[in-house]
Amino acid sequence: MSVTIKDVAKRANVAPSTVSRVIHNSPAISEKTKRKVRKVLKEMGYHMNENARNLVTKSTKAIGIVMKNSARESLYNPFFPEVIRGIGDFCNKEGYSLSLTTGETEDAIFEDVVKMVQGRRVDGMIVLYSKKDDKVVPYLLKQGFPFVLIGKPSTNMSGITFIDNDNVQAARELSEFVINLGHQRIAFLGGSPEFEVIQARLRGFQQAMEQAELDVPKEYIKLIPLNRADGIKAIKELLNLPEAPTAFMVMDLLLGVLLLGVLAEKNLKVPEQVSVVCFNHSEFIEFLSTPLTTVDIHTYQLGFEAAKCVFDLIANPEMMEKSIRIPTKIIKRESHFVVKKENK
Template sequence: MSVTIKDVAKRAGVSPSTVSRVLSNHPRISHATSEKVREIMEEMGYHPNMMAKSLVSKTTKSLGVILPKPAEELFLNTFFMELIRGIVTQANRSGYDVVLTSGASEKEEVDAVSRLVFGGRIDGAILLYSRQNDPVVDFLSDKEFPTVLIGRSEQHANVLSVDTNNIEAAADATRHLIQLGHRRIGFVSGPSELVVSLDRISGYRQALQEAGLPLRDDWIVEGEFLQESGYRAMSFFMNLPERPTALVVVDDIVSFGILRGLHELGYKVPDDISIVSFNNIALAELSTPPLSSIDIGIYHLGYTASQALIQAIRGDDHALLSQRHIVPHRLIVRESSMFSPPHTES
């Protein structure tokens, strides 16, 4: 016979309603009582019937996380794993589970999200990316479903967002290279439909304009957030008649591909070319050479997004609900950008 709330209450010497409040993390239950009841639940092997609980409360205690397309990119870039770690940590602390979903096309994404929403399987959604003219954001906004976007939406000002000031971050990365004396600075971008790519290119261009340096389209290469994109970009740059002496790269993983390509071609970093990247993942300081990178607080982005969504679901009156929340960034200078340009600089 399965253990019931009444069995737990009897063993703990409290009422069944007190056990229910412990399960829902009610603030009026003391820490001591909560700990005692939870220990007894564990001893007795009690597991709450979450489906029945959700029918009564009309909540699922679950958050939906929409992964980027294509989903395989998620497992090749530790940025997303760190983002999810921040989301899950805050969700679990608040008593929420996390449901992941994705789709191979925009239609599949909308279908997957609509099944979660109309099926009553989640209380809110977090998007790990921000695209221009995104039908998923259109759908969630139209349904007025609690949503947090990691990034920003150009079409929906009402959607809660947690973001880095990517324009200023890219400008800071570019200014660092300019201060070292570089005048030929290239940019390796992510997909142009992503707002983060557009913002970082904008910051790069802004810093060049401030310094009176030329804006050259042939020094901007677009790709995916994958090593292979960096590898291909490096081959392109090294075949130019006049190539950059420094690069701003949209993502650390892309930079690893650039480093591999340079090594195979016999070039050295930073002697022949300097690199500044983004995200400051754990592997950035372990690469050869260690990468200079903009730390955007990946874990904090995920944690704050989860926190903001739960506050929205609960209807809390909090500052996060009324503004686009910006997580501060900082430049971490390492060996990949510690020298002035090579002597061939004109």
């Protein structure tokens, strides 16, 4: 049988109203009384009836997370557990839980969002991607529902608060790093072009190559869905070119790991024969056979700041939209080599 406020009041020898005020940290109660009551609350294992409180406050105490793909696919990608960790840490401080979309298709994910909004299952949402022709963001805008986007909006829609990196600049800096190693044949291996982040990084890559007066054959650019079969096919097509790339810029850690596997299968050594640089950072990189040089986009911070912003919007729905840029940093490891001048 659950412990009630009356049970705690009887044990602490105070009125039930005093216990209630202690639970809600009322300034009208002395610190001495608060300490006594809190001690009894802990000893008796009292847990507040969140459902009853939420009915009164009209709060669900939950934040919705809109995944890029199905949860099963997304959670294979190191980006998503890390960004959710950042969101979760902030929400935990506020006493909020997380509710993730679980649909297996784009339409099913959208239906999850509609159910969350119409059923008032969450107080706000964080969308973990920015995608061309996406239905979720326009729907949330139309509903006037508090939400934050991780990624720059793919269209010029006003009223959107978003958290992002400067992906054009980050890709340009990574490209310049590879160019300065002496590489001229550099391939760009990225995800689906419908996502804004891929388009932004491609622009940065192209800007750096143009600035260095280096040609980029169309065959060197592979924009593919993040799945194993298509990834392997694209990588093998690049390696089978008459003039294969000597360096790869990879937009995702999963593709980076896949690339290392195909290169090993082809007996191409990294970094002795091929340079590989990648976006995103994860602790597991250090356990790879060749730790990858990466751009750290500070994924945890993206999630933490997004959660902070969505709470601001929940508290103040009339707040003006804002954008926050999270800095990036190149972490040099062991997956690149300097091209000798005579081999250019």
